[in-house]
Amino acid sequence: MADGGEQYEASASALGYLFQFATALHLCIEQWMNAGPDWSIAVEAADDIEQHVGSMTDLLQLKQRAVGVRLTNTSKDLWKTLRIWAEAAAAGRIDLNNTNLYLLTTAELPEGSVGCLLQHRVTRNRDEGLALTLLCDAAKASKTTSTELRKSFAALTGLAKPQQTALLARIQVVGGTGDISDVRTSMLRLAAVAAGHSAAQSFLQRLEGWFYDRVIEQMRTPGGSPVTGVEFDEFFTGLQRQFHYDNLPIDRDIVGMSGDLGEQADKVFVQQLGLIGVGSTRIGYAVRDYVRAFAQRSRWLNESLLRAGEIGEYERRLVEEWESRFALMEEELGPEATEEKMKAEARLIYRWVDTEARFQIRDGCDEVFVTKGSYHMLADERRVGWHPDFAARLMQLLEPAEAHG
Structure with a gap:
């Protein structure tokens, strides 16, 4: 010493x-x-x-x-x-x-x-x-x-x-x-x-x-x-551009996060993807986006870089965009749809999130993981889902574990 x-x-x-x-x-x-x-x-x-x-x-x-x-x-x-x-x-x-x-x-x-x-x-x-x-x-x-x-x-x-x-x-x-x-x-x-x-x-x-x-x-x-x-x-x-009024900083250490599927396997958003048959590779990408979005949003909040109510307003937009597509899927499936048909249509909804949904929290902040990861955060809270019957299915899956927990 x-x-x-x-x-x-x-x-x-x-x-x-x-x-x-x-x-x-x-x-x-x-x-x-x-x-x-x-x-x-x-x-x-x-x-x-x-x-x-x-x-x-x-x-x-x-x-x-x-x-x-x-x-x-x-x-x-x-x-x-x-x-x-x-x-x-x-x-x-x-x-x-x-x-x-x-x-x-x-x-x-x-x-x-x-x-x-x-x-x-x-x-x-x-x-x-x-x-x-x-x-x-x-x-x-x-x-x-x-x-x-x-x-x-x-x-x-x-x-x-x-x-x-x-x-x-x-x-x-x-x-x-x-x-x-x-x-x-x-x-x-x-x-x-x-x-x-x-x-x-x-x-x-x-x-x-x-x-x-x-x-x-x-x-x-x-x-x-x-x-x-x-x-x-x-x-x-x-860096100045990232701090403009219409933008937010995206941090290099967070962009470098990959996430660990094993650590996140019990998360609700992972269970949601499992319900519709998404492959393990894409679930790994989802974990990566979730971990990055969670870390970046937490840092913005901790550093007071977000305006009052900004996250709530952003999530409202995400949920409403999902709602219209989810309702349309339910209408087209009807009450007699088979499980395979429901999974197939649910994967289309998730494909939209994964490849098309690009809703920016601010106009200048165009980092893709913010949108995709935020959807996974909402899915983890059961505010959005992919399977037409996701609420009931999750209840069956998760309630026994929650009761023993």
Whole structure:
């Protein structure tokens, strides 16, 4: 069992990755809103976050620290970052003429410190020359026994003076940035612009799910492809359409559900299909549609994405469409119909549900399993049926089991 220190380090590391993911997604949303499609973003590639916009590259180092922490001239966060960039510049892995280097930290920047002097270029007190002097002085004066810190000192001071100057000219330190909670709050505001205030949380959850899966895929593959502006635009605008007034979101995890016929064998809707001789393969498809519709409708309800009375109105339409067809079947069969004839006509009613009935809960929501699965939900409640005598037959089938249950 890990001790308290190890648990803390593991939690901090995990939170650091989540902070990177959230910040990268926030950057994607901002790029989508403010720029064209000519950009890309990768996590844990050349840096914590690597962003390309046109011909320029932005490398971002992120540091999330506790409230009250200050970025001093000997801070490990500062020097570790400088080492990464200095070594990359010395090895020719970054082109300083076309690369911006950002250190984003939740820590405070003390007045007159290196971090303060390397703030954004519009800041009046930016002074790269003084910052370099302070860094070299700190390296010389340090009595640290830390091997890592000494390697960081050497990485910067080992550069030729022109390279040191060129490196610091590209660095921008941004202090007092928001932590992961602040980043998510900001993204929620942007999501509200995209999908409306009431649906902002649901919209952001789906966007995060897609983005985090996509970044994990990028990180797991050596040289994995970054998220591009074109790719992000395609998903973001598609998700926006699902949150329009005339639409509802269809979730990828629910679309992937297949259902288990064995687990659903005792369901009333399965018994209904058995009454009319539907084959096991098609019953399996029915189970799949039922499971998906049940899960999707439940999620819509839990996330308050449905309007008051909307499900009830939708089910009324489904039932009334079934009623007219069921009544016509009863008329045409008459009282003398054989069992085989009744089953044959009942299968036609079910064929209509399975292949033709496409009643959308909203005009833009055209996912087939919503209609078919909703009919199976109604069949499970015995509000619709396929066999002309389904109510009585089900009573015979189910009452003994219910009595023993």
